[in-house]
Amino acid sequence: MLRGKTGISAALVCMAMLAVAGCTQTSGGGTPSPSSGAPATGNTASSARPSTAGGANTAPAITNPLDVSKFMADPCLSITSAQAAKLTISSQGQRLNVDIGEACDWKYGTNLEFDVGVSYIIPEGGNGLQNLYNQKAAGQYDQGYFEPTTIDGYPAVYEEGSDNRPKGQCSLSVGINEQTFITVLNNGSGNVCGGTEKIASAVVETIKRG
Template identity: 40%
Template sequence: MINRRLGVLLLLAVLPIAACGSPVPGRALPEPAAVPSALPSAPPAAGVPKVERPLDAAKYIADPCASLTASQQGEFNVTSSRTNSDEFGVSCIWNVGSGATSPGVTYSTAFPDGLSRLYALNDIDWWDGGYFEPTEVDGYPAVYVSVVDHRADGDCSLVVAVSDQLFFESSIRTRPSNDSCLGAKNVAEAILKTIKEGA
């Protein structure tokens, strides 16, 4: 969420299950009101990857907790979930095991320009106090991104574009000894699988 993998699906259930402090992932991106309206002019950002195979995520915007199927939630050892919505978008936060590890997803409906907005912010050094690391998840453009770098504390955020207009954020809060960014990627891969299959 704006102040917030699955090489082996079961890894999240094992890796971050013994987790830390707060059960609510932090926001990785700036609140929409905090995002400067005057971004670099056309082109607004350099090197923004295009989504070659857009996905329809409308079903999951309406019900973000459905982004992980019942089977996936079982594999991740999800014990509870809750939804949230604000001016940024709609979210689901899952508790894993005892609830100390919390993966989350946010569909960013506040930014219709998708990843272009995040890349444009990078062009003006918005992420200098945190991190901005482009990658991909199952062939979809993605960025590890946050305004503050709390990865050493067990908090990681991964944004994945499902179209040129929409991205979702996969976030994890867990113990500092766990690989939170691997956990975020595990969850993002599972969510992409759900959306692709329309489950």
């Protein structure tokens, strides 16, 4: 479903503009915990996220970079039908046209009331996940969260400029190569970040297969 500047599109604009100015994201809906087999919800766009100058060069190295050109051209290829069935989300994703690029959205829930979205982001500086570390050094996450982790051997960060996890929103970015990272932005409830991790892991698995 295409949406306007509220809901999904508003969240995408906030994510893209994080390095320029603070942006508070709102959320709603629900997200099953990983044990339920359903993911967290959210949407992001394939677009350049502005780069913030400065910051220590602290992003972990990516020892096995992946080619994501196929998936940047069509983000809906990021989750296979078999993965979708296992994750209990809709089998076919729907591309979203928003101001800052392209996104793919999958629905789930008893009434298909929730969403999960995936994006591929190349910052203007072409520095991949390092751009988020630069943003952290510049104080962009002082009112939010920035928690490094790994997804299937790839460096990742749970990150948002405002901490909306109590409201059911969680964002996870994963470095795929030195220029690109993927982001899963979720809106829901329950173990929202646990669901985010499951989706991110499925996407990395798909990219590895090519």
